[in-house]
Amino acid sequence: MTDTNALEKTVGPTPELDELNSFFWSSGADGQLRMQYCEDCQYWQHPPSVCCRKCLGEEITAKPMSGTGTVAAITVNRMPWMPGLKIPYLLVIIELDEQAGLRLTSAMPNAEPGSVSIGDRVKVFFEQREDVWMPFFELQ
């Protein structure tokens, strides 16, 4: 577990919470990542929606996840798009272990550019930004 207090906080806008996304963005309050899961289809989906996109049933719950996955895609952003942004930094698309094709775009703020590759195993950690817990990733 990373001691995020010891690290420099990231800079970026905060998501607007609504009835669909609140569970996702506040999920990290107890250290766990959650996404919507349909028990009938045994299907994970993201982003959150009002029904299961396979069976259209509404029995979808915010289910805790392992928080582990694999780097599916990666870039190093080198542009200072906003004041206070510390460049360069790593952006990633993580394929989560729960289901093939279930992915989350995120960042790896603690990792040096060049130290992470596609295929690397990662785990989630959270950084609180106002009432939101940002799910970032680090190498396992």
Place this chain on the structure above:
Amino acid sequence: MANIFSEKQCVISGIGQSEIGRRLPRNGLQLTVDAVKQALDDAGLSRSDIDGVSSWPGQMQHAAPGFSPVSITDLREAMDLKLSWYNAGIESTQMSAIINACMAVASGQARHVICFRTMTEASSMAKGTRSSVQGTGSQRISGPFQWQLPFGAFSASSWVAMVASRYMHEFGATREQLGQIAVNARSNAMLNERAVYRDPLSLDDYLASRMISDPLCLYDCDVPIDGSTVIIISHKDCAADLKSKAIHIEAIGGPLYGRDSWDQQDDLTRFGAEDAGKMLWSRTDFKPKDVDFAELYDGFSFLTLLWLEGLGFCGRGEAAAFVEGGQRIARDGELPLASHGGQLSAGRTHGLGYFHEAVKQLRGEAGNHQLSGERKLAVVSNGGGNLSGAALLRSD
């Protein structure tokens, strides 16, 4: 193929384009009127002939300054147009201005439709606002952007770069191969006096340029401009009465079959190009091998690779090898690309510029950058991510 596809009733009757520049003294509406006047003159139509206007994405000056500064109402009022039909909106594919105009003409809602796309991104950037980058203010983020901007993925350069990294990982594509898209565009732009960037660009220059979002460098990204492009769609019955040669719409489509997302697609590295290709070729008897040249979307060089595959010019995962060395896509190659310099070097006219260029080439009116030989059939594509549209244009 049977005439059941309504776009076959339609022609491009006129084209117009304002001055295109990095920062122009004319505002968006002035540039649009410039382009409309030129297109009317090109077609031999008067403004009283125009009974339809179609655009995408509609005016959004507040949300994204410079990205789409002119509304249909602005243009209608400025030129006192009498409209039977008009439409613009962002919840549609990038090519929808043309697709919708074809449907309106084929169904009789309108006979001559002005399609326009106006950008003043260069002037907006000079004032400190960059429309292609959002979420850098203090406002909270809702809607689809909440899944990218809070993490620091502010720009399409990073969204496309991640997919490009995956593509390179899966298929072994290299920067040397990708660079051929940018180098080819520049060599064509050097012949086009209207292109924004005309200095020579070698592969070494490309490889040495600064990275924006790895693996994309400066020359992989298109260039924001001020300018307006107008395409007039008319019923083919009027073709004989036009001042310029009518160009036929053989097939067109802008589907959305996959997830409307940058990270949840079944296959991360296909985007919507393949779906647009499937739809396009289902509406015509022509095949990819019949195409004489292609104006493929190059908002980022990498998108052109996906269009080459999606439209069937090469197999899956073969696009980087297809462009290697640059000969095949050069103006004297088997499939010339970006004959005017593309958005990479001629400027981000954001979709309609490719139609303008394809019509010029099909008429044989491209001047210094006219391709050699007779060019009768062209593919135009628009879009990246899951925004995708493709059109097949023919000269006879």
